[in-house]
């Protein structure tokens with residue numbers, strides 16, 4: 001399977017193609033006679049939504065992902081170990097696989113007040129000084145050991161909702177927090193499970209995927225939502241919905257599809273049943289680095305919420 | 321702590337083999353209340369959903385309702401029916417994931433392959449056959465919970481962080497194909513509940529009977545009533561109230577206070593600010609108290625309040641116990657009831673009829689609502705200036721359940737449940753994880769709360785009933801009185 005087939009496979013998703021994906025992945029891994037790549041999934045300041053979204057993966061489902069594709073050495077959401085044993089697992093996994101493991105970061109890195117807006121555990125009794133093990137310190141340590149770093153969800157990539165103004169916790173995206181430019185950014189609030197898996201798959205099968213200027217794999221974020229939207233014909237004819245719940249183009253109701261890069265219109269969500277514009281609501285641009293501040297008020301037209309942005313692009317080719 | 325949503329640390333003080341003190345520390349703060357200021361009223365549902373990824377629809381439900389109240393929206397029947405359907409599907413997803421993905425590894429020995437490796441100790445009591453069945457059902461649960469989100473997304477656009485719940489109703493039209501899809505997914509879910517979830521909980525309860533006692537705490541509960549019906553969504557389907565001393569009384573919001581002494585917030589009114597270096601504080605969660613009491617919320621609370629509000633003669637609370645197993649059972653039994661209920665809701669949808677009705681301008685600048693999320697009572701309070709949010713306050717279920725010691729030194733509900741526990745092996749305290757996870761902690765939810773401070777004064781204005789009859793006026797003085805009363809009547 002060459003790169004082009006692979007790209008087709010992941011961009012035109014469906015039960016069949018994902019079944020092929022897992023078969024191909026397995027074959028690849030068998031052929032390479034490699035052990036499953038160790039993955040550390042670390043949850044920073046997040047809502048757990050990207051984990052839950054991954055649990056919603058359909059073909060490969062979570063059980064296949066865990067049993068056949070990756071060697072999930074640490075996951076706050078799933079692992080059986082707890083307390084000091086869990087932290088030991090984390091330390092052992094990171095040191096034993098230094099330079100090799102894939103670090104997946106979910107959530108933003110709070111750096112204000114020496115990181116005390118994100119506390120993972122305690123060295124001594126709680127509430128005493130200098131005792132907190134912070135998200136920031138652990139991510140920094142893991143980042144220094146990881147072979148590659150994948151940030152999943154817009155909080156992890158660019159701060160996202162965790163860093164929304166006034167950002168009291170001083171939250172940053174992973175790349176900014178680590179000062180590491182090679183972080184692969186899988187944006188989305190949450191990230192679609194296929195986006196996460198396609199990125200990991202590409203990384204494992206072919207090495208780092210091609211990235212856009214925001215560090216996002218172009219195979220997912222290559223085009224705008226607007227370009228492929230089912231309601232594009234309404235847009236082109238100037239037929240705009242006055243609010244959510246109508247069948248016309250959602251531009252006047254606040255859609256930021258023209259400046260948002262993702263494949264939602266093709267891919268769709270939750271076993272491919274729906275997506276925001278199909279649900280007669282505006283795309284709120286959750287894959288943009290500016291999310292959410294650049295998307296609110298959610299129901300105000302794009303030129304109102306982003307003054308100076310293109311007026312909605314009455315021509316094809318709006319790229320920001 | 322692993323297998324919880326968000327960052328939670330638990331510290332227990334052990335004397336001999338007995339837990340004599342416990343502290344629950346929520347480790348993260350993002351500050352949603354501060355972020356909400358200055359945003360548009362209609363941003364409330366989508367924005368507050370980001371508080372929690374595992375029960376985002378509950379915040380969406382609350383945020384949409386807050387906006388509805390502000391605009392005086394009257395929802396068409398399809399609108400409020402679908403809101404409840406979406407919330408119901410979210411709760412089912414949550415409860416299935418809670419039991420299998422988060423709780424089960426506490427009681428069942430999984431094969432030691434990643435991510436189940438590295439467990440220290442055990443106390444696993446199930447035989448080989450039962451263990452095998454549970455592990456197989458874990459995998460089926462992944463599938464079943466995914467389908468709940470699929471059913472939710474059919475009407476909500478996507479999950480987590482749904483789009484369908486908009487001010488005025490739900491944006492997706494009712495069509496036969498969607499109803500059919502949801503019916504079929506719900507049928508599969510019900511089979512899973514009947515064939516796996518309920519029997520598995522029963523098996524656990526049989527193998528771990530001591531856990532009806534372990535994790536017990538005083539029977540003090542709060543429920544605001546599950547699901548809300550009618551054009552203004554003001555009538556809960558199950559009873560609301562506060563249960564203590566064996567009786568249920570109507571909720572008087574004036575008696576709800578958020579204590580801050582052990583939380584990383586300064587205690588200055590009117591705007592407590594985050595204070596991450598505050599001495600002696602140990603959590604980002606506040607300590608909500610009702611008349612000074614720590615109240616448990618969640619499925620067990622809903623069941624207890626329901627049973628104690630039953631027909632005359634059953635007004636006292638004998639009900640279930642308050643132990644770890646009672647929590648797990650209440651969650652499972654309620655999930656089955658919710659599945660039946662949303663099945664009925666599906667049947668009452670009317671294809672082609674409207675699903676959204678929005679009023680153009682804000683009619684009520686102050687709104688406070690409480691709804692039931694998967695983990696319990698969730699309160700959103702909003703003050704509006706023009707169409708902009710001036711203040712927003714959220715009291716989440718996990719803020720109640722995982723609250724720290726309050727200003728009077730009384731522990732929060734999960735802390736209460738831990739205190740007194742006799743550990744079989746203090747070197748490997750398996751009891752602690754079991755007790756704590758049975759509450760289904762969600763610390764991304766719990767730990768962003770700021771007391772409204774003087775805003776509490778306004779709280780009374782928005783409450784049409786209950787407050788006036790409580791004898792308290794709506795001044796700050798009334799609030800102070802309530803606070804004093806709360807402390808002096810502490811347990």
Ligand code: SF4
Nearest residue numbers: 226229249250255257
């Ligand atoms: S503005 Fe939004 S709804 Fe309209 S065509 Fe573009 S992406 Fe679709």
